[in-house]
Amino acid sequence: MPPRRPVRSLLLAETIAIGSELLVGGRTDSNSLRIAEEFGRLGIGVRFKSIVGDDRQDIRTAVATAAGRVGVIVLTGGLGPTVDDCTREAISDATGRRLALRKDAFEALKTRLAEWGRVPNAGQRRQALIPDGATVIANPVGSAPGFWMKWKGALLISLPGVPWEMEAMLRDSVAPVLSSELTRARLRPSPITRLVFHTFGLPEAEVDAKIKGLVKPSMPVDLGLLASPTGVLVSLTTRPRPVLSGPRLQRLADGVRSRLRDQLYAEGLETMEEVVGRLLTAQHKTVAVAESCTGGLIGHRLTQVPGSSAYVDRGVVCYSNQAKTDLLGVPPALIEGHGAVSAEVAAAMARGMRERSGVSVALSVTGIAGPGGGTPTKPVGLVYLGLDAEGGPSATREYRFSGDRMVVKQRASQAALDLLRRWLLERAEPV
Amino acid sequence: MPPRRPVRSLLLAETIAIGSELLVGGRTDSNSLRIAEEFGRLGIGVRFKSIVGDDRQDIRTAVATAAGRVGVIVLTGGLGPTVDDCTREAISDATGRRLALRKDAFEALKTRLAEWGRVPNAGQRRQALIPDGATVIANPVGSAPGFWMKWKGALLISLPGVPWEMEAMLRDSVAPVLSSELTRARLRPSPITRLVFHTFGLPEAEVDAKIKGLVKPSMPVDLGLLASPTGVLVSLTTRPRPVLSGPRLQRLADGVRSRLRDQLYAEGLETMEEVVGRLLTAQHKTVAVAESCTGGLIGHRLTQVPGSSAYVDRGVVCYSNQAKTDLLGVPPALIEGHGAVSAEVAAAMARGMRERSGVSVALSVTGIAGPGGGTPTKPVGLVYLGLDAEGGPSATREYRFSGDRMVVKQRASQAALDLLRRWLLERAEPV
Known part of the structure; x- marks a missing residue:
């Protein structure tokens, strides 16, 4: 023995x-x-x-x-x-x-x-x-x-x-x-370093294609990909030995960053809501959210961040058409003409939210989370987002998400926060 | 050997x-x-x-x-x-x-x-x-x-x-x-049955004290207890042998039910939001929610249930004092006099929400989720709930929750939904 x-x-x-x-x-x-x-x-x-x-x-x-x-x-x-x-x-x-x-x-x-x-x-x-x-x-x-x-x-x-x-x-x-x-015990092991990159907006196979060939088989580092409703995660994990030098790992990380570009929204433990909160804080902007199908999830996520009371002014969950009119001033004729789930109503919700609250930027979401409520022209998973900003152009986006009710809500909330992130990035001071 | x-x-x-x-x-x-x-x-x-x-x-x-x-x-x-x-x-x-x-x-x-x-x-x-x-x-x-x-x-x-x-x-x-x-192998094991009981409002030690002695050590069934921010779960799991007869298991289950009484809010896979949704549907009632510290979590949970659009009318997230006044008509003097986190403001939020939306019942939450914002008299974890119903008396509750920001939000949302559940149960037709 x-x-x-x-x-x-x-x-x-x-x-x-x-x-x-x-x-x-x-x-x-x-x-x-x-x-x-x-x-x-x-x-x-x-x-x-x-x-x-x-x-x-x-x-x-x-x-x-x-x-x-x-x-x-x-x-x-x-x-x-x-x-x-x-x-x-x-x-x-x-x-x-x-x-x-x-x-x-x-x-x-x-x-x-x-x-x-x-x-x-x-x-x-x-x-x-x-x-x-x-x-x-x-x-x-x-x-x-x-x-x-x-x-x-x-x-x-x-x-x-x-x-x-x-x-x-x-x-x-x-x-x-x-x-x-x-x-x-006179042991000085080198830390196992794990770098994590969070992407949103690309399917796993496309993320895989983008980073293919970056990590050579001979390198003592493991490349991982992991898909979830909130995006695809890319990871680089070093092995305890042989040791990959810090500068070589940083070159690999830079390679991941340059290949993923603006699909990369966060690294490490940072969440989408923290990224958005950081950008809002740096730009001294406030936000309000008008949610239909997400039911409060975006407000919940934004307010998970300590200190978010500095930039989150308010939110409304307007599940009924009456609430959309009462709380956001969406004209009933607009809802009748285009349906509650439409780009037009999403735009009107965001505009109403911003005008009534006086915030810098307002987000809106309207969609069909399922499992019921879908039609051939407006299936379950159809979601419209709206963004309305002071003095700036408004925007709407259409998404068709797959998944059950919970997954559709998660994907829609992530897409809405990503829309806000991209809007804030365009307005950021060049560093 | x-x-x-x-x-x-x-x-x-x-x-x-x-x-x-x-x-x-x-x-x-x-x-x-x-x-x-x-x-x-x-x-x-x-x-x-x-x-x-x-x-x-x-x-x-x-x-x-x-x-x-x-x-x-x-x-x-x-x-x-x-x-x-x-x-x-x-x-x-x-x-x-x-x-x-x-x-x-x-x-x-x-x-x-x-x-x-x-x-x-x-x-x-x-x-x-x-x-x-x-x-x-x-x-x-x-x-x-x-x-x-x-x-x-x-x-x-x-x-x-x-x-x-x-x-x-x-x-x-x-x-x-x-x-x-x-x-x-001439083995005919009986299926392993697992019954689950969800409680809210009692600490684990008190739930344990209540069900103590119900399951005798000689019985072929395992009693489990599990605490989480949303309550304490009690489970009965049978063993493959010796076989516990169906009627004997049912008698044990009835024993758990009668000892837990109204602290028991759901069984099996049912969630608090599903229970509340079931009661609202049966009583043809509608609900609206005014959230401050929970930030939209209650709305999110209520709308996780398929078909919730039938009884969820709207919600507001009024993080700023201005939003409490704008969206719910809470008088600024009330906020100045008692503070935004007070029973008086919780009551005014619920009342404003119900009067403006015309729903059957409105819930409100205001509190300090932390980690910042606490004071010696109003510490992190202090939460006030309000409930206001058509033609009925209103109610407020004070809670002092422990845990981090996420846990305080979860506990507060669970307490608010439980307050609504109890109110609905009092109004349920006797079976």
Whole structure:
């Protein structure tokens, strides 16, 4: 048998997501994606992901399996106060470390519950049970503490499954622990760099054709394409070794940018609504939205951005024809003549919205999201967009989207925000 | 060592999803949820799910691990024509079965490509390489064939990762094979039934306390609890054996219902917006929504439901104070006196919305979604709801939500729809 090489394996990680709803409940594990991203920055590669139910024996099996193949194991979930939460017990079974009530964890738990005007019950008290020799990881946003320990040369980390709790603890506590363990082991892995480019307006095959040949097979970088209702994503992911130099990766990134041109709307984690918000802020412009078939989705997306109250003035959802007339002054005769789903009505909605609100630019959407309501001449998926700006020409666009009701709404909202983005770019000061 | 019992383990399954984009690429594995659903109908429980990259050694490790703990192994992905597709080779490595070109599979592949006007290249020819002793699974909608084999008392099944190809092969070929293998092993498992109950308004610990003791440890059913921003979900999942009779399961379900009372807003796949839509439709009522901090999310959710145009009249997103006055007639003095985030303004928004639109009932939301904008007396997460109905008393509610901007918006939208649901229930005809 070859000797153990625990130091090497600190660069290999496995996530174990716990929860029966992840096995059969229609819910997917997204925590592991965030963990892989954060670990990539440290140069640690997530090689395996496992999902098990709330079953003490199965969790124990998963932990033992992971310990045989990686050096960093991260469990998420199963730390709650209810009877089916048994990650603590399963880790104790797997590692042989006994559980005991940890005073500092219990005090923190009591303090947190007191903020919510409550005292711990028996189940919540269980949340302060921590295996011998483990270090408590404070939960800055919820009640369940996490913990980490060294075991058989591996680092075993247990975090809650609630995404925002998991994420805060990953960033605040887990990343620093891993950094210092890597340093202690004299490992200086190069970060796994993943560059992401978001495009809108081209089908996947056309994006593929545009970037074909850019990445040679000999280069230590993986090119990825991923289609979704909001566009096609292009990614460049470096491998931990051989190392691709920063300048060479930047040349590749520039190649992607120049081939995708203005179809590229964002990079990295930036979203379309953040891009639009940044452009509106820089140009000191305000926006208002008149939505029919998107039903409020564009307003919702614009206001997901912190600070959006500085440029989002208002929105209206005018589902009924009466609302289009009442709220936006669209003439009933125009609706009768062209139909509520028409370029003419989209233009009138945007104009009415801008004139009544006094904003710099107004967007409008009217369409047929389906599944009902389509006709041979106006099928499901037909969407008209309008844009009306102070002192500028107005614009309308026609789209025919495929997909179910939710997908049509998503595509229509993305197209509307992209129309606004392009309008703002044309007006941007040259840099 | 106890004797192997391969027959028993046919009731335990593991899925292995293959693809590097599932490790780091921001994409989650949804194939395994479909497999768990289909297997549940057959009485086979998916106990473990694994995800590995396009790495021959890692896939081999995952297959060997699965063979040690379950009787049915389903791999998805890695059967494509490109160099990174190596599931065939990894299965051959793990099982010791040699790969050889299978004539019937190659003919089917050529026929499929010919339909698309193409001939197989070297990579596509590799798709017809099948391990010795495996049975080919025809792909009715794509080019990559799958295969299944018996190995060490387990069934090993390999399917493409493209969801609609995987799904067709699962339904047309895999389910019949499993049925006949279960019959041959004289196993008649009962289907796994999963009942889901959605609650809103109670923290997880309180829901847990309410249903405590209902499911005795001796009963062959698993009780699950799951908290999310939109509430706590309770589930009852039967085990393949011993069989819980239908009437006994129904008695348990009735027990959950009577303990959760009106905190239970929906069962199964139904959503809050569908429940509200159903009640509005039955009572021939219309609704309008005045949103500030939720930014259009309530309108978006209400209009996700097909046919919602029958009862959703309109919405306004009044982010600025000016918009609250313009669109809803909220007096500027009221905003100055109490602040935009106050019960008084919430009430005035709902009243203005209903009076101007003429709907049966209007909802309003005003709050501080964060992360900025909070003060000591009005912290981030403070939300006021208003409801105003024709001829009825109006209502306001105060909430203090925790979580980030997105979570506060989700919780506020759920609370607003729940307020509407409760109002509609009070007015429902007794059944």
